Amino acid sequence: MKRCPLSRLEDLFAALAESYKLYIPTDGEKGSSFTLWSEGAEISRRLNTARPPKDFFFPQSEDLMGFKTHGQTVELVDLRTEKEDFALFGVRACDAESLNILDRVFLSEPGDSYYASRREKGVIFTLACNKPAETCFCTAFGIDPSRPGGDVSCIECGEYLYLEPLTQKGEAALERLSAVTEDCDSAEAEPQREKIAKTVSRLPLADLSTEGFGEGKTDELFSDERWAELSRCCIGCGSCTFVCPTCQCYDIKDFKNGSGVVRYRCWDSCMYSDFTKMSAGQPRTDQTSRFRQRFMHKLVYFPENNDGVFGCVGCGRCVAKCPVSMNIVKVMRTLGGKKDE
Amino acid sequence: MNERNEPLIPKIGVITDVRIDTPDVKTFRVVTPDGKKAFEHKPGQCAMLSVPGVGEAMFSITSSPTNTEYMEFSIKKCGCVTDWLHRAEVGQQITIRGPYGRPFPVDSEFVGKDLLFIAGGIGLAPLRSVINYCRAYRDRYGRIDIVYGARSADDLVDYREIIEQWCEDEGVSVHLTIDREQEGWDGHVGFVPSYVKELGFTPDRTAILCGPPVMIKFTLQGLGEMGFEKSDVYTTMELRMKCGIGKCGRCNIGAKYVCKDGPVFRCDELDELPDEY
Amino acid sequence: MQKITEDLARRRAAELMRAGEISCLLGWKKGEFDYDVEPTVFYTPEEVERELVCNVFSAANLSKYLISLTRKAEGRVGILLKPCDSFSFNQLLTEHRFDRERVYALGLPCEGTVDTFLLKERVGEGIYSIKIKDGALEVETLSGEVKEIPLSEVYAERCLVCKSRRPVAYDEMLGEVTPDADEDRFAQVEKLESMTAEERYAFWQGELSRCIRCNACRNVCPACSCERCVFDNPTSGVETKAPSEDSFEEKMFHIIRAFHVAGRCTDCGECSRVCPERIPLHLLNRKFIKDINSFYGDYTAGAEVGSRAPLVSYTKDDPEPGQGGQK
Numbered sequence: 001m002k003r004c005p006l007s008r009l010e011d012l013f014a015a016l017a018e019s020y021k022l023y024i025p026t027d028g029e030k031g032s033s034f035t036l037w038s039e040g041a042e043i044s045r046r047l048n049t050a051r052p053p054k055d056f057f058f059p060q061s062e063d064l065m066g067f068k069t070h071g072q073t074v075e076l077v078d079l080r081t082e083k084e085d086f087a088l089f090g091v092r093a094c095d096a097e098s099l100n101i102l103d104r105v106f107l108s109e110p111g112d113s114y115y116a117s118r119r120e121k122g123v124i125f126t127l128a129c130n131k132p133a134e135t136c137f138c139t140a141f142g143i144d145p146s147r148p149g150g151d152v153s154c155i156e157c158g159e160y161l162y163l164e165p166l167t168q169k170g171e172a173a174l175e176r177l178s179a180v181t182e183d184c185d186s187a188e189a190e191p192q193r194e195k196i197a198k199t200v201s202r203l204p205l206a207d208l209s210t211e212g213f214g215e216g217k218t219d220e221l222f223s224d225e226r227w228a229e230l231s232r233c234c235i236g237c238g239s240c241t242f243v244c245p246t247c248q249c250y251d252i253k254d255f256k257n258g259s260g261v262v263r264y265r266c267w268d269s270c271m272y273s274d275f276t277k278m279s280a281g282q283p284r285t286d287q288t289s290r291f292r293q294r295f296m297h298k299l300v301y302f303p304e305n306n307d308g309v310f311g312c313v314g315c316g317r318c319v320a321k322c323p324v325s326m327n328i329v330k331v332m333r334t335l336g337g338k339k340d341e
Numbered sequence: 342m343n344e345r346n347e348p349l350i351p352k353i354g355v356i357t358d359v360r361i362d363t364p365d366v367k368t369f370r371v372v373t374p375d376g377k378k379a380f381e382h383k384p385g386q387c388a389m390l391s392v393p394g395v396g397e398a399m400f401s402i403t404s405s406p407t408n409t410e411y412m413e414f415s416i417k418k419c420g421c422v423t424d425w426l427h428r429a430e431v432g433q434q435i436t437i438r439g440p441y442g443r444p445f446p447v448d449s450e451f452v453g454k455d456l457l458f459i460a461g462g463i464g465l466a467p468l469r470s471v472i473n474y475c476r477a478y479r480d481r482y483g484r485i486d487i488v489y490g491a492r493s494a495d496d497l498v499d500y501r502e503i504i505e506q507w508c509e510d511e512g513v514s515v516h517l518t519i520d521r522e523q524e525g526w527d528g529h530v531g532f533v534p535s536y537v538k539e540l541g542f543t544p545d546r547t548a549i550l551c552g553p554p555v556m557i558k559f560t561l562q563g564l565g566e567m568g569f570e571k572s573d574v575y576t577t578m579e580l581r582m583k584c585g586i587g588k589c590g591r592c593n594i595g596a597k598y599v600c601k602d603g604p605v606f607r608c609d610e611l612d613e614l615p616d617e618y
Numbered sequence: 619m620q621k622i623t624e625d626l627a628r629r630r631a632a633e634l635m636r637a638g639e640i641s642c643l644l645g646w647k648k649g650e651f652d653y654d655v656e657p658t659v660f661y662t663p664e665e666v667e668r669e670l671v672c673n674v675f676s677a678a679n680l681s682k683y684l685i686s687l688t689r690k691a692e693g694r695v696g697i698l699l700k701p702c703d704s705f706s707f708n709q710l711l712t713e714h715r716f717d718r719e720r721v722y723a724l725g726l727p728c729e730g731t732v733d734t735f736l737l738k739e740r741v742g743e744g745i746y747s748i749k750i751k752d753g754a755l756e757v758e759t760l761s762g763e764v765k766e767i768p769l770s771e772v773y774a775e776r777c778l779v780c781k782s783r784r785p786v787a788y789d790e791m792l793g794e795v796t797p798d799a800d801e802d803r804f805a806q807v808e809k810l811e812s813m814t815a816e817e818r819y820a821f822w823q824g825e826l827s828r829c830i831r832c833n834a835c836r837n838v839c840p841a842c843s844c845e846r847c848v849f850d851n852p853t854s855g856v857e858t859k860a861p862s863e864d865s866f867e868e869k870m871f872h873i874i875r876a877f878h879v880a881g882r883c884t885d886c887g888e889c890s891r892v893c894p895e896r897i898p899l900h901l902l903n904r905k906f907i908k909d910i911n912s913f914y915g916d917y918t919a920g921a922e923v924g925s926r927a928p929l930v931s932y933t934k935d936d937p938e939p940g941q942g943g944q945k
């Protein structure tokens with residue numbers, strides 16, 4: 001384990017920026033976001049960014065390929081470019097875990113080369129959550145906010161930032177920071193970890209549990225009548241989907257730009273009525289069935305296909321952002337069980 | 342081109358033949374620009390065809406894998422991409438990627454069985470590939486019965502192939518029907534589900550059905566009454582798809598993705614899926 | 619004051635339900651946290667008495683739900699209307715989106731609703747509980763600290779410049795009408811107008827570049843009640859869900875939407891309230907309102923039912939907006 005005095009954080013960023021395009025969460029008037037680091041940039045004092053770091057790997061919209069057409073012929077243009085090495089600093093435990101979930105989708109055969117190339121080039125410095133929010137419930141999914149994952153796991157304790165490499169990529173990144181870091185005993189950060197554990201145990205959503213969800217629950221949960229009540233006021237927008245670090249549904253569309261055609265993909269949402277609409281019909285005709293699909297996917301279908309891993313990391317963004325306060329917490333409370341019950 | 346293989350990037354295909362099947366169905370023959378088959382497939386699998394600038398859509402491959410020269414797609418006019426294709430002429434280039442999905446178990450469960458194919462309308466398209474495959478390897482399978490119905494005689498897809506080839510094969514019985522009486526038609530008249538019951542097949546066969554939802558529903562009911570086990574009945578599903586590789590989320594039903602876990606399902610497998618297809 | 623209204627609303631709505639006057643009630647109930655108040659439909663008087671919440675966090679405008687609810691509910695639908703929501707209510711009636719006879723409206727007094735983003739920013743850490751007091755919120759934080767936050771500091775912008783606190787539609791009023799806000803509703807629009815074209819472009823570019831096209835603004839908007847939106851129609855040519863290489867797509871979505879609701883927008887501010895990226899979308903609509911007022915005389919959409927809006931009526935005296943408003 002290494003440590004760097006918090007007073008030298010700027011130097012650490014500068015050292016990182018020499019090898020990587022470095023992004024850190026910074027504060028704006030409307031929330032915080034990962035922005036390209038420049039000298040003097042201050043790291044956000046908010047718990048988390050408004051949008052998850054998903055954009056860096058699976059952007060809202062990206063060009064897949066181009067076509068040029070002349071008469072009857074079609075020419076394919078590969079628009080893929082070599083990606084630069086980049087580093088994200090300050091990714092929270094939940095968001096770091098969300099990338100493992102996205103990996104299960106995009107890196108499983110046949111792998112998605114657009115996502116894969118960004119994952120290869122990106123190195124993730126996570127940061128433990130010293131001040132979790134009331135909307136946090138990562139622990140329900142077995143995530144420890146005091147020991148975030150990623151390539152290098154960081155925690156602020158006392159006057160220092162402690163950095164622990166978790167992957168080879170992380171070790172390589174840390175080697176480049178030797179001028180600003182020094183070796184230390186891994187026990188030094190323990191007091192802060194204990195403090196976080198204590199805070200987390202008192203969070204209002206600490207009792208949330210995945211009891212009642214997971215593999216083999218399709219029949220029982222799908223036919224539950226309470227979906228209608230849960231989704232009654234859902235306005236069918238995609239805010240929950242688009243602020244979600246694990247939602248990965250997409251649409252593929254063609255755009256004619258005057259000189260040819262660009263085929264791009266963009267985020268899509270199972271909450272939208274046109275998501276499953278075909279000329280032959282519409283299998284999900286009402287908002288209740290679309291609402292149910294989103295949560296069944298995260299809490300039952302995804303674990304069924306992924307060794308019991310849930311498709312939610314408890315970041316709480318949907319809890320904070322839903323225009324009408326519908327969210328996965330309410331679904332879990334209503335249809336599932338509580339801890340120790 | 343980038344060295345990394347990307348499943349979403351298609352190949353260029355050329356339409357080398359367009360056959361008018363019915364007033365709203367045309368069959369397109371597709372090869373690569375150098376005249377080869379775009380890729381190998383198994384009966385029941387699908388391919389993504391696209392018209393750049395218009396869109397991409399999933400179609401079942403209607404030609405048999407035993408055809409080494411080209412692929413065929415029987416396509417009903419019913420949306421942006423299909424409208425455009427119906428206006429396309431021979432020589433038109435499109436894009437093609439695939440094959441996608443789980444095929445019919447022609448080399449495992451079907452082997453040694455008497456096969457009963459039941460199709461309605463454009464539903465024959467995905468079955469044509471299997472039927473021709475089974476005809477090509479005739480000795481691997483028992484008796485083959487094909488029950489095929491459409492609204493009218495004009496709506497029967499692949500009519501010439503059925504009459505000139507399938508009907509001539511030994512051990513293959515073709516039973517055609519149309520919904521309503523029509524001048525010049527001396528064959529059976531009536532809906533597919535009731536015709537199947539009339540023909541009275543024994544439940545030791547493996548049934549393979551494809552057609553409009555109503556036909557599927559009542560045929561399944563009828564087969565059940567005739568003593569067929571759901572595990573001996575196969576069907577193929579259609580849902581909206583975009584990626585074809587189980588990632589875009591559109592065709593997700595329960596823990597399955599129709600594009601990769603289907604489109605072929607055994608009916609007892611379907612029973613385990615939530616009812617939203 | 620708020621407590622009194624809530625008690626009254628609970629009692630009165632439950633009474634109406636027991637008497638069979640209404641079959642259900644569109645209202646709000648508490649969610650996971652004290653500030654997390656969600657719109658809901660109550661079907662039993664017991665639920666109403668136990669769960670109905672009418673306070674500074676009852677921010678969601680319920681009027682639009684009447685379109686679907688009056689179609690499927692039996693009998694009359696009860697609804698709680700804040701003054702600003704009553705304008706949407708009238709506008710929907712003007713557009714024949716629901717049958718007035720099928721609705722029983724309970725008017726609520728309102729002094730403003732809290733912008734929970736501002737509240738969280740002001741508190742600066744996790745919120746454990748909130749007590750609503752006169753003019754202030756007593757917030758207990760996750761670290762155990764108790765902070766008193768004046769309501770005036772966390773009221774939503776739309777409430778600080780509220781066009782009117784006199785409800786324009788109700789069958790009965792619960793409590794007393796509260797005095798109007800005195801801040802100028804168009805001050806922010808004027809600020810934008812005073813910018814140079816380049817500055818204004820940069821402002822909107824900055825704001826709209828954060829749009830994630832979640833459609834929350836459209837789906838929540840009472841003026842956006844088309845059965846099928848042009849942006850959901852694959853043959854419209856504008857059915858893009860995100861920008862391709864040209865980020866103009868996003869701006870087009872918002873500009874087209876602003877044009878579609880021009881003259882019908884009541885300035886309820888829901889679009890900005892629900893935006894997960896906090897884009898001040900209501901300023902686009904408010905600019906239209908200001909222009910309509912200056913070109914055709916003061917007009918407030920939803921102030922009356924059935925009024926002929928300036929943009930759908932023609933008189934020989936109408937000015938030409940394209941020529942600087944000259945007649």
